[in-house]
Amino acid sequence: MYNAVEDAKAQVKEMIMGALGRLVNEGKIPAEPLPPFQVTIPADNSHGDFSANTALVSAKALRSNPRAIAQMIADAVEFAGTDFSKVEVAGPGFLNFFIGESWFEGVVRNAVAMGGDYGRTDLGKGKRVLVEFVSANPTGPMHIGNARGGALGDSLSSLLQEAGYDVSREFYINDAGNQVAKFGKSLDLRYMQLCSEAGQKVIAECGADMEKLTKTIYDQTSTPDENGNIPEEQKDLPFTMPSDVYLGMDIIEHAKNYYDLHGGKSLSEKPEEERRKALVDYALPLNEQRLETDLLKYRIKYDNWFKESTLHNNGAVKAVIEKLKAGGHTYEKDGALWLKATDFGGDQDFVLVRSNGFPTYIVPDIAYHYDKLITRNFDKAINVLGADHHGYVQRMRIALSALGIDEKRLDVVIMQMVMLIRDGKPCKLSKRSGKAITLTTLLDEVPIDAARFVFNQRTADTHLEFDLDLAVEESSKNPVFYVQYAHARICSIIRKQAEEGVSYESGSVSYTEPAEFALIRKIAEMPEMINQAARDYDPSALTRYSYELAQAFHKFYDSCPIKGAEEQVKLSRLALCTAAKTALKNVLSLLKVEAPERM
Numbered sequence: 126m127y128n129a130v131e132d133a134k135a136q137v138k139e140m141i142m143g144a145l146g147r148l149v150n151e152g153k154i155p156a157e158p159l160p161p162f163q164v165t166i167p168a169d170n171s172h173g174d175f176s177a178n179t180a181l182v183s184a185k186a187l188r189s190n191p192r193a194i195a196q197m198i199a200d201a202v203e204f205a206g207t208d209f210s211k212v213e214v215a216g217p218g219f220l221n222f223f224i225g226e227s228w229f230e231g232v233v234r235n236a237v238a239m240g241g242d243y244g245r246t247d248l249g250k251g252k253r254v255l256v257e258f259v260s261a262n263p264t265g266p267m268h269i270g271n272a273r274g275g276a277l278g279d280s281l282s283s284l285l286q287e288a289g290y291d292v293s294r295e296f297y298i299n300d301a302g303n304q305v306a307k308f309g310k311s312l313d314l315r316y317m318q319l320c321s322e323a324g325q326k327v328i329a330e331c332g333a334d335m336e337k338l339t340k341t342i343y344d345q346t347s348t349p350d351e352n353g354n355i356p357e358e359q360k361d362l363p364f365t366m367p368s369d370v371y372l373g374m375d376i377i378e379h380a381k382n383y384y385d386l387h388g389g390k391s392l393s394e395k396p397e398e399e400r401r402k403a404l405v406d407y408a409l410p411l412n413e414q415r416l417e418t419d420l421l422k423y424r425i426k427y428d429n430w431f432k433e434s435t436l437h438n439n440g441a442v443k444a445v446i447e448k449l450k451a452g453g454h455t456y457e458k459d460g461a462l463w464l465k466a467t468d469f470g471g472d473q474d475f476v477l478v479r480s481n482g483f484p485t486y487i488v489p490d491i492a493y494h495y496d497k498l499i500t501r502n503f504d505k506a507i508n509v510l511g512a513d514h515h516g517y518v519q520r521m522r523i524a525l526s527a528l529g530i531d532e533k534r535l536d537v538v539i540m541q542m543v544m545l546i547r548d549g550k551p552c553k554l555s556k557r558s559g560k561a562i563t564l565t566t567l568l569d570e571v572p573i574d575a576a577r578f579v580f581n582q583r584t585a586d587t588h589l590e591f592d593l594d595l596a597v598e599e600s601s602k603n604p605v606f607y608v609q610y611a612h613a614r615i616c617s618i619i620r621k622q623a624e625e626g627v628s629y630e631s632g633s634v635s636y637t638e639p640a641e642f643a644l645i646r647k648i649a650e651m652p653e654m655i656n657q658a659a660r661d662y663d664p665s666a667l668t669r670y671s672y673e674l675a676q677a678f679h680k681f682y683d684s685c686p687i688k689g690a691e692e693q694v695k696l697s698r699l700a701l702c703t704a705a706k707t708a709l710k711n712v713l714s715l716l717k718v719e720a721p722e723r724m
Contacts, residue, residue, distance in 0.1 A: 126247050126289075127239060128652040129232045134164040136207045137175050137222050144201035145179075153197060157186045170646065173213065173221025180218035191218030229642060230634050232649045233697075236704035238631065244651040244711045248659055249290030255497050256282045258509035259420065260297040263412040264308040265373050267419060267564040269543045270511055273589060275564070276580035276716075277540060278509040279425045280664035283715040288659035293428045293503075296420075297493060298413060301434045302486060305409070309401035311370040312408055315380035316400065318342065320393040323363035328381075338381060339374040348372065379408040419565050424573060424717040436492045442484055445492040445528070446477060454527040469523045487517070491524045498525070498534050507662065509538045509585070538662050540585045546592045571596045574718045578605035581664045581716060604672055608713070609721055611675035615706040616722040618687060622699055634697040640681040641701060647677040648708045664716070671712045678705050 141162075148154045162179040180195035187194055195218040202212050208228035213221045236243045258278020261271045279294065286292045299305075318324045324342070331338035346366050347359035355365070366372055383392070383404060392400050417430070436442050446462070449455050454465050460480030467474055478484050497506045510518070514537070522532040545552045545562060553561060567576060575596040582604065583589045601607045622628060636642060651670065658666035687698045710720040 126245060126652070127235050127243070128246060128656075129228065129235070129649040130166070130653040131656075133175060133208060133224065133228065136209065137164045137177055140202050140204070140207060140209070140212075140222075141177055141179050141198060141220070143203060144198045147201045148197055154187050154189070154194070159183045159186055166650075167221065170643075172215060174224040174646070175222045176215075177220040177222070178218075179220060184218070194218060195220050226636065229636055229645045232645050233634055233636075233700050233704045234631070236648055236707050237629070237700055240707055241711060241714075243707050244655055245287055245289070246652050246656050246659075247289040248656045249285065249288050251289065251291050252504040253291045253293070253502070254285055254505045254507060255293050255295055255501070255503040256285070256507045256509070257295045257297055257497075258282075259425075260299070261416065262299050262304050263409055263416060264304050265371060265375055265412070267416065269545060269562060269564070269567065269591075270540070272423075272564045272567055272576065273543050273580045274509050274511070274540055275420060275423055275425050276577045277538070277585055277664060280577070280581050280667060280716050281507070281509070281538070281662055283717070284655065284664050284667065285659055287655050287715055290659070294426070295429045295431055296416070296427045298430060298432045300409060300413070300432050301437055301489065305405060307370060308409070309405040311366075311372075311376045312380055312383075312404035313397065313401045314366060314370060315342075315377050316384060316404060317393060318364050319380055319384050320390045321363075335378060335381065339377040342377050343372075343374050346372070379411070380404070383407050422568060422573070423564065424577065431493070433489050433493070436489050436496070441492040441496060442489050445495050446484065446488060448495075449477065449524070449527055452527060452529070464524065464527065466520065466523045469526045471519065471523050475520060487520055487524070490517075490521065491528075494521060494525060494535065495528060495530070498530055499528075503534075505534055505536060507536045507538065509540060512539060512541050514539065536662065538585050541588045543580075543589045543591055546590050547594060552593065574609070575603070575605045577716055578608075578668055578718050582668050584663055584665045604668070605718065608671045608675045608709070609719070610724055611678050612706060612709045612713070612720045613722060613724040614682065615678065615702050615709070618682075618702050619699065619706070620722075622687065622695075627695060627699065629696050629699040629703060632696065632700075634700045635693065636697060636701070638685050640677075640684045641698070644674075644677040644681045644701060644705060647674050648704050651708050651712065667712050667716050671709060671716075674705065674709055674712070678709075681705075 145154070145159070149156045159179075160182045162177055162182050164175055164177045167173055167176045180191040180198060183194060184191040192214060195214040198220060199212045199214050204210065208225055208231070209222050210225040211223045213223070215221050256278055258281075259267070259271050259275045261267045267275075282292045282294050319328065319342075323345075327338060327341050327345075331341060342364060345362050346364040347355050347362040348366050349355055349368055351368075353368075370376075384390075386407075392403055395403070413430075417427075420427070446455075449464060450462075454468065455462055455477065456465065457463070461476045462478035463474045464477050465474055466472075475487075476485050477488055494506060497503050508518075518537045518539070522535060525532045525535060570593060579591055579596055580589065595603055596605075597603075599606055601610075619628070636645065647670075654666055654670050658664065681701070685698055687695055687702075690698065713720045
């Protein structure tokens with residue numbers, strides 16, 4: 126693996142330690158153990174390419190002024206065999222090291238030679254990581270939060286793979302429990318409405334126009350308020366739905382499709398439970414398939430789709446309850462089974478099995494995480510969850526600890542809300558349909574590249590404003606367009622030079638201009654950026670880096686012409702263009718954003 130920044134930092138540390146050793150041997154400083162010091166990249170490279178705070182943290186141990194210590198170290202540093210050319214003392218005692226030209230040349234040659242492998246690291250050492258994300262209930266379409274979670278989770282998975290982890294992507298399908306019961310109730314009510322006199326009238330009026338039918342029934346449905354009362358203006362509507370069901374138009378559509386497929390009212394005379402089961406058995410697989418299809422359109426392909434029902438059917442839910450009992454971590458109260466969460470730092474104990482004998486919603490999830498970390502033996506489980514899951518995460522960690530599993534093997538990325546902006550104002554509805562904007566309706570309006578890029582522009586723990594107008598604007602104001610245009614411009618330069626018989630594949634290069642050095646520094650940062658972003662679970666670092674790299678290239682393009690330059694200068698700059706193209710394409714590929722060659 127090639128990491129020019131990491132190598133340079135290691136050289137700085139070796140030079141400093143060598144200098145300290147010589148100073149001790151010469152009796153200029155005492156042989157005292159020194160605290161760790163940091164080597165960082167200064168914000169202003171006129172202050173050096175790398176800076177060390179050795180003298181500042183060592184002043185107490187060496188019983189001397191930091192600046193005097195720094196000067197002694199600087200005087201004792203030897204540069205032979207390194208990529209560095211000089212060191213200066215600055216401020217209260219910082220050591221500022223300056224890279225020599227050979228380092229910059231090496232970055233360009235390596236980026237060109239490595240191609241698609243440039244930026245890859247071995248931070249993860251092949252550790253097995255399971256990333257679970259989206260995991261939307263299969264009872265309806267995916268919302269905007271799922272759209273952000275999908276882009277975030279998928280890019281995080283790619284980032285971890287680039288950093289040397291063995292990553293699996295997983296979708297957890299909640300196909301059991303209360304939400305499926307609610308789904309069945311919703312479908313049954315809508316089906317029976319279609320079979321009613323009012324429903325038959327709507328069917329006759331709308332014929333095969335599904336969109337008109339679903340909207341008509343939706344608009345003619347009353348729903349009770351929080352006190353259970355039907356609003357006065359809705360009392361004459363022919364259809365009524367209670368507040369504890371799903372009210373989306375997709376429910377009406379499923380009911381009508383079943384009605385058409387099975388000969389009209391064929392199910393209406395069956396018992397309610399039989400009706401619900403038949404409708405769920407029909408609609409749930411369709412929703413699950415739709416989830417997969419929509420996510421594939423969004424460029425997300427999972428390695429595994431894990432069904433909650435599996436855990437009930439194979440006895441895993443019952444087994445995990447018995448394990449918690451056997452460990453002495455439960456007790457019975459009011460006929461329910463409780464977990465002693467307070468024994469593991471929890472604020473209060475919580476129920477595992479209700480007094481009616483049914484497990485609470487969290488028990489299958491505990492069994493699922495046991496399956497991840499013990500049965501399948503992943504080194505780490507990472508969940509991407511919404512902002513309303515803080516309490517859930519604490520309970521899951523407590524349950525894992527009670528099962529004897531190191532709760533640090535579970536990491537959770539909590540994702541904040543998304544606000545859609547249109548015409549400078551918050552927007553909740555699709556202009557086209559008047560319905561809430563879902564993942565699919567969003568992708569009807571916004572290019573996939575823009576959606577995936579914008580959803581990763583902010584860290585997961587910050588609220589995100591998604592400007593729908595800006596996302597489709599073809600200008601430098603649109604960050605994804607700006608980055609993609611940089612890649613297309615580089616391709617155009619390389620293509621035009623090739624047409625004139627000039628190309629770079631390998632060989633010596635040399636650089637003298639500040640804009641060249643600035644671009645090379647940014648290219649060199651990529652492997653180190655990958656490592657830090659992987660440690661932080663932060664794919665927003667990818668979008669920031671790609672934008673900064675595009676900025677550095679545009680500045681290079683404006684001040685360092687290729688056409689008309691001397692032959693060696695031209696080849697060196699072509700090499701730098703190729704290196705920049707490589708880095709830009711590789712980082713965009715982690716976001717699954719296209720790197721166009723023409724725009």
